Amino acid sequence: MNQPLTFRMMDTHAGGDVSRIVLGGIEPLPGDTVRAQMEYLRDDADGLRKLLLFEPYGIPEMSVDLVVPATDPAAAAGYIIMEVMGYPIYSGSNTICTATAVLEAGIVPKREGVQHFTLEAPAGRVKIEARVEDGVVEAITCEGLPSYIDTHRASIRVPGLGDITYSVAYSGGFYALVDATELGFGLTLDEERRLADCAHRIVEAIQAERGFSHYTLGDVGPLPFLHFMGPVEQVADGFYRSRSTTYVHPGVICRSTTGTGTSARLALMNHEGRIRPGDRLETVSLRETGFIGTFTGVRQEGPHAVVENTITGKAYVLGHTEVVVNCDDPLVECNGLRQLLSARRG
Structure with a gap:
């Protein structure tokens, strides 16, 4: 033995x-x-x-x-x-x-x-x-990777879904960002299986059509992730909230909203002129948990506005x-x- x-x-x-x-x-x-x-x-x-x-x-x-x-x-x-x-x-x-x-x-x-x-x-x-x-670790704030928008509101034909509008962010991996409401989702827990199936179809279609290259890292592989975005509501001055969920693998929807998904959202909101340095976004998951992303700054790297950010959450x-x-x-x-x-x- x-x-x-x-x-x-x-x-x-x-x-x-x-x-x-x-x-x-x-x-x-x-x-x-x-x-x-x-x-x-x-x-x-x-x-x-x-x-x-x-x-x-x-x-x-x-x-x-x-x-x-x-x-x-x-x-x-x-x-x-x-x-x-x-x-x-x-x-x-x-x-x-x-x-x-x-x-x-x-x-x-x-x-x-x-x-x-x-x-x-x-x-x-x-x-x-x-x-x-x-004696209890009540919160951890960590740096998010510098994030930017590679593609803004492109369209792709997805079998079984029709024409889908998506953006692509890099925030530690390439993310497709799609509007959950446009796809008929309210981002509730009972939708989890349908969300995974829908995301898989979109990711496969994007992978078949094109690849992505980071401005310094080069080829980091095919786009793996998709982030469903709910409506953004302003809950206080400089503080926003949005229901969100992230697909990472066939059949797998993350339980959390993910830190990198939250960073990707900050990059998109900056690209669209909807957020300023110092503003915060709380992303809320299918299970009512959340992370808070803080937009700490922005710098220009070639054609990209690169968003610096932090992510705050609690681990148990x-x-x-x-x-x-x-x-x-x-x-x-x-x-x-x-x-x-x-x-x-x-």
Whole structure:
């Protein structure tokens, strides 16, 4: 019998999106940056992602964040994001969950009041502001990636749906942005399956018609995401609210509105002249959870107005687990795992 492999994990959620934070039991990864370590996992050791996102350990709606030592001396820790579609370089909900986990695990000492630290994502440094009250992490504010509009109100013929108007933003990945009302949706929980089917059709049609290139990163793959936008209401001076939901993979609608989806919305509102630096947008999910995006500034990069922003949300700890991986289990695929996980000692 093979010796069981073990690792430590903290399950969390932000806005309903469950992020499984791997805190220990992983062998050191090759690569002199967190981005290089992510590429190693993606290209040569994808077993951990598959293990935790599929049966018997998980479901595709979850995410995994592997905490690793930072390679940037300015950062307290690094983290690698794993989702059903692969390895995004950034995610707002995963960052909120990871920042909470490193505080709860003592990797970053938790202090009352407001504290600041830096994490290293595959996308680079991420500044974190944490608000702690009575020992509880009540809010995390993290930098969103600089976001911009690539395409504004283009039209495409989608089989079974007709002509669809969409915009495209980059906010850590390319997002198609569509008006939910134009498509007959009120963005309520009972619509979740129909939203996933509709989004899949639109994304497939866009992927078949065209590709997208980031102005500095170049080709980052086909457009993977779609964000349904509800009507925007102004609830106070400089504060807006909109129902929203994000499609990320066939059959998968995020439980939260997503941080990168919220950043994409800020970019679109700026492009359309509907928001000013300092304004905030709260996106509200199918499950009535929300993130708040703050438009902090804008700069011109060639033809693009690039929006700087932050995302604020709260993560909750769901549990602490030692996961045991038995490679004799016929439901467990250990290829791509053995080189990552530490065998039980003793």
